[in-house]
Amino acid sequence: MGKPIVENITEAIYCSRKTICVISQHYLQSEWCSKDIQMASFRLFNEHKDVMIMVFLEDIPAKQLSPYFQIRSLVKKRSYLSWPQAVQHTGVFWQKIQQALKREENPAEHRCLLTGYQRVIQWLQLGFFFCSVIKLVTETTFFWNSFFLVVLTLLISFIHHFLRWHLTYTYYLFLAFLYDNKRRKKGIPHSYDAFVSYNVHDEAWVCGELLPELEGQQGWKLCLHHRDFEPGKPIVENITDAIYNSRKTICVISQHYLQSEWCSREIQMASYRLFDEHKDVLIMVFLEDIPAKQLSPYYQIRSLVKKRSYLSWPQAVQHTGVFWQKIQQALKREENPAEHRCLLTGYQRVIQ
Structure with missing residues (x-):
């Protein structure tokens, strides 16, 4: 009081x-x-x-x-x-x-830190000290300090605007690389069979179709954003942990997925793991038919579609049993690239 x-x-x-x-x-x-x-x-x-x-x-x-x-x-x-x-x-x-x-x-x-205004005052005093130093230097060498200050401001702005995500992304990839090497050396098993990467607009299909089939019927353990991400953790760190703690990554691709910044990060990280480890760790599921010209701005996905087989839900509507069988085979398959075989979509299997 x-x-x-x-x-x-x-x-x-x-x-x-x-x-x-x-x-x-x-x-x-x-x-x-x-x-x-x-x-x-x-x-x-x-x-x-x-x-x-x-x-x-x-x-x-x-x-x-x-x-x-x-x-x-x-x-x-x-x-x-x-x-x-x-x-x-x-x-x-x-x-x-x-x-x-x-x-x-x-x-x-951990300890009880300074209370009241004491903590704030310390930071203000530190700030005033640096301001005094900067003022003293600028008074003596105004031109050069102004020049370097402008260059530094432009450099920081450039890094923040264009390279901020790349640096963060690279940092977490490096941590994931170290963690994965440590896990493999110790023989620690993965926590999940697959991480499901999807946009929130497609959550109804994931929870209504994919989740009951893969977890309910086939018994796989899946990692989902809303259920398994740890609150309070940076999102990029949650994504990294989910991908590297799972044997596979299932990307549910739609128009909404292509427009999402976080979905883009997820497929980039999964692609990095794919090309770094040379293992069959990525399963692509197209939730709707997307013309090739619409994939042109999305280099990562376009490159994967050209080189790897994928599953199409619209083509499998009449043959859902074959569709789920193909996903089951992909999840069962060992991550040895020598054993890789093309995934056939609904109609391809029927034509055979």
Whole structure:
């Protein structure tokens, strides 16, 4: 009682291992909730630890998040939980929150950090110090400092705009490469039989057709975004773990899939693993007929379609049994390229 609200918020965030943000329309309109998530985000990027769990209490369209830069930025980069999507699977929802709360990075180093304005003041003092140094240098060598500052700004802008994803992507690929080599040396088995890469617009087909057949009938263990991704983890890290912890990757390709940035990352990473390990680890399923000219802007998929066999759901509508049999054969097949045989789609099998 009697403490300033901002000081109470700061103390609560820095004296807790995690911060759970329950986001709704009312949350977005609240000034103090905005302070909460700003402070939690500051700690997240300062400590480089998974200290934030975002739970959306209702479906909020992306365009409504546009004025809220902090939340929009976090949603783009980090996994989150959605209560509306979990209504039918509340057990999985609470299990995901439990996993996120249990996850600890360097727990021995955790302590109650500086409370109140002390932490903020330290950063401000550091910032003022650097400003003073920069001012002193610019006063003595104004021209050269201005020149280098402009060049540095342009370079950072160029890297951020054009190479940011490539650098992040390369970093996680390197980690995945090290993890996969370690796993193979120790003989650790994969956690899943297949990771299913799909766009959210095609979730009805995945959950209504593919999931009941492959998990229910054939008994395979699949990895899905909404069910198996760990909340709080960076999305790229979740994708990397899913691909390298699975024997195969099934890409469910549609028009929506082609237009999705994250789906593009998933098939790029799966392709990298395919060409790096020289193993039969990728299964492509076209959910709709896409003309070759529409694939022209998508070099990665166009290259794969030219070199590798794929399955087509529209061609298999009359012969679904053959379609699921082909996927079963692909999942059973060992990852030895010498044993690779072309996957025949529905009609190709019937013609034979």
